[in-house]
Amino acid sequence: MSTKTEATIDDLYRVRGKAELVGGEIVIMSPTGGLHGQVALRIGASLLAHEMRTRRGHAVGDNVGFVVNLPTRRSFSPDAAYHFGRVGAKFVEGAPTFAVEIRSEGDYGPAAEKEMSDKRADYFASGTQVVWDIDPHGTDAVVLVYRGSDPDRPTVYRRGEIAEGEPAVPGWTMPVDDLFPTEES
Numbered sequence: 001m002s003t004k005t006e007a008t009i010d011d012l013y014r015v016r017g018k019a020e021l022v023g024g025e026i027v028i029m030s031p032t033g034g035l036h037g038q039v040a041l042r043i044g045a046s047l048l049a050h051e052m053r054t055r056r057g058h059a060v061g062d063n064v065g066f067v068v069n070l071p072t073r074r075s076f077s078p079d080a081a082y083h084f085g086r087v088g089a090k091f092v093e094g095a096p097t098f099a100v101e102i103r104s105e106g107d108y109g110p111a112a113e114k115e116m117s118d119k120r121a122d123y124f125a126s127g128t129q130v131v132w133d134i135d136p137h138g139t140d141a142v143v144l145v146y147r148g149s150d151p152d153r154p155t156v157y158r159r160g161e162i163a164e165g166e167p168a169v170p171g172w173t174m175p176v177d178d179l180f181p182t183e184e185s
Contacts, residue, residue, distance in 0.1 A: 042179055
């Protein structure tokens with residue numbers, strides 16, 4: 001018999017830094033590197049430009065909490081997101097419509113792949129329509145676009161191509177080349 005108390009959303013509010021509530025525990029997320037931050041900022045800026053142009057939905061940057069109610073997950077904190085619900089001062093209620101997860105250097109190998117697959121399944125179970133899985137570290141930087149309608153078969157976008165977030169963010173696209181800094185940057 002376990003006497004361990006499950007963490008709550010109130011506990012999550014008291015965490016300093018980025019974290020998620022998974023399996024009744026607060027999962028602290030390590031700070032990221034510069035490349036990760038640049039990619040997240042570029043996506044956030046593009047989503048914000050789309051929000052300003054269309055006046056529909058809300059671009060959401062890194063470290064924003066989304067509260068969900070799944071059996072093993074109570075929150076997400078994507079690297080960038082888009083949401084069509086209310087965005088206020090507290091954590092956002094409900095899952096983002098579109099979520100971006102950018103791989104850090106430790107996000108490789110069988111255990112990491114399983115963790116990322118499980119997280120995508122949680123996103124889709126909570127109502128997210130599209131999840132981008134971005135690999136900025138490989139020799140061929142790619143964007144894998146997973147959709148809730150076909151969660152096991154991502155669309156792959158590479159340099160020279162234009163990635164999209166349909167149907168989650170109608171009309172929004174982003175050239176893959178714009179995601180990643182050039183050698184000169």
